[in-house]
Amino acid sequence: MRGPGLPPLADEEIPESLAKVIEAWPYNLHRTLAHSPGTLLKWLPYGEHILKENALPFREREIAILRVGWNCRCAYEWGMHSLVARRGGFGDADFEALCVGADSPHWTNGEAAVVAAVDDMMRDWTISQDVWARLAAHYAPEQLVDLVWLSGNFMTIALQLNALRVPLEEGLPPLPDDAPLYTRATPFVTGS
Incomplete structure (x- = not known):
C-alpha cells in the first residue's frame, strides 16, 4: 500500500x-x-x-483506535497509537488480543464489547443488538456516543492516511502481517 x-x-x-x-x-x-x-x-x-x-477511559479509547487501525491495515494509525498505548500501560498481551478480536480471553467483558462494536461498525456500518446490550452493561450513554464518534473518526483518519500514503514516522512499531483489510459484509444497495 x-x-x-x-x-x-x-x-x-x-x-x-x-x-x-x-x-x-x-x-x-x-x-x-x-x-x-x-x-x-x-x-x-x-x-x-x-x-x-472523550468520556471513554483511556484504555477503551486506545483499544478502539488500535482495532480500527488493525482492521483498516493502517500502519501509521497502528504504529502511532501503539506507542501511545504502551506509554499508557498496554503490554504485549494487549496487542496480541487486538489481533485476535473480541473472542480473546484476555479482554474484560467491557473491553471485548468495545472490540466487537468496532468490528460491527466496520463490517456492517452499525452495531448489533447483542453488542449494544453488552456495551450498555458497562458504559454510560455518553461513553457509547463517544465510542461511536471516536471509532468513526479513526476510520476516516485511517482512510485518509492510507489514501494519501502518509509516510510512517521513524521507529513506529509495525502493523502485524496478518491484519485484514475489512470489507463490508453486504454490498451497497442502489435503488429498490
Whole structure:
C-alpha cells in the first residue's frame, strides 16, 4: 500500500499560518494535511475533542483506535497509537488480543464489547443488538456516543492516511502481517 502519495511538507514549505500548528504537531500526518491549511485548521480542534475530551477511559479509547487501525491495515494509525498505548500501560498481551478480536480471553467483558462494536461498525456500518446490550452493561450513554464518534473518526483518519500514503514516522512499531483489510459484509444497495 505504500508508495508515491502526497509528500509531507518540509519546514520551508509550511505556510506561515500553520507554523505554530506544525511546531506543536510535527508529524507526517499534519505535514501532509498542511497541503490544505483550512482542512487542517478545522480538523485539529475536532480531533482533539474526539480523542482527548472523550468520556471513554483511556484504555477503551486506545483499544478502539488500535482495532480500527488493525482492521483498516493502517500502519501509521497502528504504529502511532501503539506507542501511545504502551506509554499508557498496554503490554504485549494487549496487542496480541487486538489481533485476535473480541473472542480473546484476555479482554474484560467491557473491553471485548468495545472490540466487537468496532468490528460491527466496520463490517456492517452499525452495531448489533447483542453488542449494544453488552456495551450498555458497562458504559454510560455518553461513553457509547463517544465510542461511536471516536471509532468513526479513526476510520476516516485511517482512510485518509492510507489514501494519501502518509509516510510512517521513524521507529513506529509495525502493523502485524496478518491484519485484514475489512470489507463490508453486504454490498451497497442502489435503488429498490
